[in-house]
Amino acid sequence: MTAPPLATSSSSGCFWSETFALHGSVTPMVLRRVVIFGVIGLAVWMLASFTHSVAGWTVTPFEFIGVVLGLLLVLRTNSGYDRWYEARKLWGGIVNQSRNLAILGTTYGPRDERWQREFAKWTAAFPHIARHSLRGERQLDDIAKLLGGDTPRVAAAQHMPCYVAARISRLLLEAVRAGEMNPFAFHQAEKERLMLIDHIGACERILKTPLATAFSIEIRRYLFVYLATLPLALVDKVGVLTPLFTMLIAYPLLSLDQIGVDLQNPFSKLRLSHLPLDEISSAIECNVLALLEEPELDPVLKQPEFPPAPEIHDSPAQKPRTPVRPPLPAPVVAYAEA
Numbered sequence: 001m002t003a004p005p006l007a008t009s010s011s012s013g014c015f016w017s018e019t020f021a022l023h024g025s026v027t028p029m030v031l032r033r034v035v036i037f038g039v040i041g042l043a044v045w046m047l048a049s050f051t052h053s054v055a056g057w058t059v060t061p062f063e064f065i066g067v068v069l070g071l072l073l074v075l076r077t078n079s080g081y082d083r084w085y086e087a088r089k090l091w092g093g094i095v096n097q098s099r100n101l102a103i104l105g106t107t108y109g110p111r112d113e114r115w116q117r118e119f120a121k122w123t124a125a126f127p128h129i130a131r132h133s134l135r136g137e138r139q140l141d142d143i144a145k146l147l148g149g150d151t152p153r154v155a156a157a158q159h160m161p162c163y164v165a166a167r168i169s170r171l172l173l174e175a176v177r178a179g180e181m182n183p184f185a186f187h188q189a190e191k192e193r194l195m196l197i198d199h200i201g202a203c204e205r206i207l208k209t210p211l212a213t214a215f216s217i218e219i220r221r222y223l224f225v226y227l228a229t230l231p232l233a234l235v236d237k238v239g240v241l242t243p244l245f246t247m248l249i250a251y252p253l254l255s256l257d258q259i260g261v262d263l264q265n266p267f268s269k270l271r272l273s274h275l276p277l278d279e280i281s282s283a284i285e286c287n288v289l290a291l292l293e294e295p296e297l298d299p300v301l302k303q304p305e306f307p308p309a310p311e312i313h314d315s316p317a318q319k320p321r322t323p324v325r326p327p328l329p330a331p332v333v334a335y336a337e338a
Helices: 014-017 025-049 058-110 115-134 140-154 160-179 183-208 214-261 277-293
Strands: none
Touching: 025 214, 058 115, 058 160, 058 183, 058 214, 058 277, 115 140, 115 160, 115 183, 115 277, 140 160, 160 183
């Protein structure tokens, strides 16, 4: 089974293809809002042109307000990106701990084929179950082949990752009680299993603690008032181009707002730039199950046996001479003066 390639960084993409790309962009999500503010700009221009009752406002206050609004949006976007990046580091830990746990089990665990396959199965299933749990999914059809008849039990568990971790812990306990795993390897495997639970708990903290609602509401109110009144300052400056300039200013501001919202949940497939959890989970499964196909290794490491070194006999001509001690110095006798 070949592991699927993980998503690569978009920095290597073509400049023009990414400039005009719609897939993965917030443009389809904010386009309707941009058009609405363009319609508001059109209404202001028509009112000013046909009734001469709308006096243009000065642009200077909007310049200062735009700077403050941009800082707030950047702050929100950075907060969302911090959550996204932290989630990626946690899943990097899940990758490492899953591999370490599988290596410990297949190397230091019992040689029983049933135990080996059960341990590898539950270790490979943990990333898949963690992914489904973070997305609130209970349909495990994609890993039914891996779990077999245990699939309904996992789906019915109150907390699916805890159920899988408990099954791994029971297998480790079974091995150490049977005397087929040394206590040191058991404690190391338990340490890796505990870190898996720590990582999924941290992911749940990110999922269940979004950005404060009050902060989001105030930013969007501020943004709406700014963009709705901006045509009043532009109508005397650009005239018929008021709707166009309004949309050009609204597009980046609304895009930053939407990006900040989407980055708050890096696990859902409905969000832009969500983490490639499907590919990561499948890659871990391939790595873990591949260990079962490796040639049998003796868990007890033995020192290599080297042939005895040949004895070396000195020839009579090369017999060592008896070391000759250097003569002792003559004793110093002190004579008293007469």
